[in-house]
Amino acid sequence: MQEARAQPVGLHPVAGESTGSFVRRLALVNDLSVASVLREAGGGRVGELDPRVQEVFLGDEAIERLAIMTWRTPAQLRRNLPTLAEGAGRGRHRAVRVEPWPSQWAVLEPCTACLARCTDLVAPVWWASGECWQVCVRHGRWLRDASAGGPAQVSLAGLPEVVRAHRRWLRLRQQVGPYARALLADGLQVAFCWWQGRLMGAEGVWACREAVLGTGRQLWSVPLVVYPEAVRVAEAMAVFERQRCWGREFDNGARGWVSRHWITFVGERLGMHGLMEQGGYRALREWTLQHRASAPVARRLALPAPPPDYLSQPLPLLDPHRVLPERGRLEDASCLDWRLGQPVSVVD
Known part of the structure; x- marks a missing residue:
């Protein structure tokens, strides 16, 4: 038998x-x-x-x-x-x-605290991630691709504002839709510019976070260090883009004043108005130049009024983000072409 x-x-x-x-x-x-x-x-x-x-x-x-x-x-x-x-x-x-x-894929090590509940881990587990880093909000860990140096997991026990920022980002993504990825990419690029130029809190809040991490000014830790401010900037960008989508000017400003009003708004949200005037405005102004309304004013004023809930509606892809990669390096989804670790040239 x-x-x-x-x-x-x-x-x-x-x-x-x-x-x-x-x-x-x-x-x-x-x-x-x-x-x-x-x-x-x-x-x-x-x-x-x-x-x-x-x-x-x-x-x-x-x-x-x-x-x-x-x-x-x-x-x-x-x-x-x-x-x-x-x-x-x-x-x-x-x-x-x-x-x-x-x-376009990154290989990450999952949160070790999350894996502690699994009983059949006979070998290490590896994540297939569309982003080079993720945040475990349950256990407060920053998970990142360690192939470029630095640790694979970083405890956020001393940085609860990073976890709160990630929760805000998840809400923004739910409200805005896929276009939110481009806004976060742009927000991070702006923050990278500020960090590299030692502006916008590089000697204050960001230096404090680097002290908590014990890293000093290391390139691998920059996305983590600037993340809360980058999310704030992305949220402000979403406000700007919702109004642009419906042919409206930010804060009903006169033509030519839109960038200034919005940049002031961003500085107030960050609590960095003074540093904004010292040079932080340049990176934001570069972004507004990429996101200008293309239709003439007369045509935009003739558009019907947006619905009452337009500020909470998902956004379509808008210029210059007509093609948006679903995964891969976030910087490749940004309209701002400077790169962290390379010289930054922003128009004065």
Whole structure:
């Protein structure tokens, strides 16, 4: 009598986990090689797999086979493994692909406090993230891609304002829609300019945060250090853009005064009015030049009045952000072309 084939041990995917990380854990919990698991999914000869530098992309049929092996449904896998959508519909000959990580993805180490609840972690878990950093608001941790140097996780125990800022950012994204990603990218670029030029609190609130982190002025920590102010700027940009979308001038200002009124508004929200006058206004003015209303004043004044709730409605993509990458480096989603760590030239 032929011996019954052993049933595979199922496995829970971690939300946001990379497919390569999940496949490697599945292989280990079943005492198999990664190559064996991928052959069962319909793949050919596969060598070693390092989820930090490689990802597994699966076609539809391979996803169904992987679901059977893990005692899950294809829908459950797609919901938890973000890169599965990248391999769907590639055809049977490309059912399983092991490739270097595409540049628009970042590999992050999930919050260790969150993973403490998992009981089947036979190997390290790696996230497939569309951003180079994330914030765990539950445990107060900054999670980042450590491939460029610096720690993979930073405790925010002494920086509760960063966690509060991330909650505000999540609300802004819910209210504005996908366009909020461009506004955060622009807000961060403005803050990077200020940090690099030692303006807008670089010797005050930002220096205090760097002291809490014990980092000093390090490039890897800048997004964390300036994040609360960058979110404030992004919120102010959303106000500006909602009014521009409906053909309105900010604060009903006269033509030619819009930038000045809005920049004053931003300085008041940041509590940095004096430093704004000392030079902080330049980066914001550069942004307003990129986001000018293109229609003549007469045509805009002839538009119907916006609905009463227009300030809380989602925004469409507006010039100059007609094409907006869904993932990847935030600076690539910005209309401001300076880069952190490189000389910044802003028009005087």
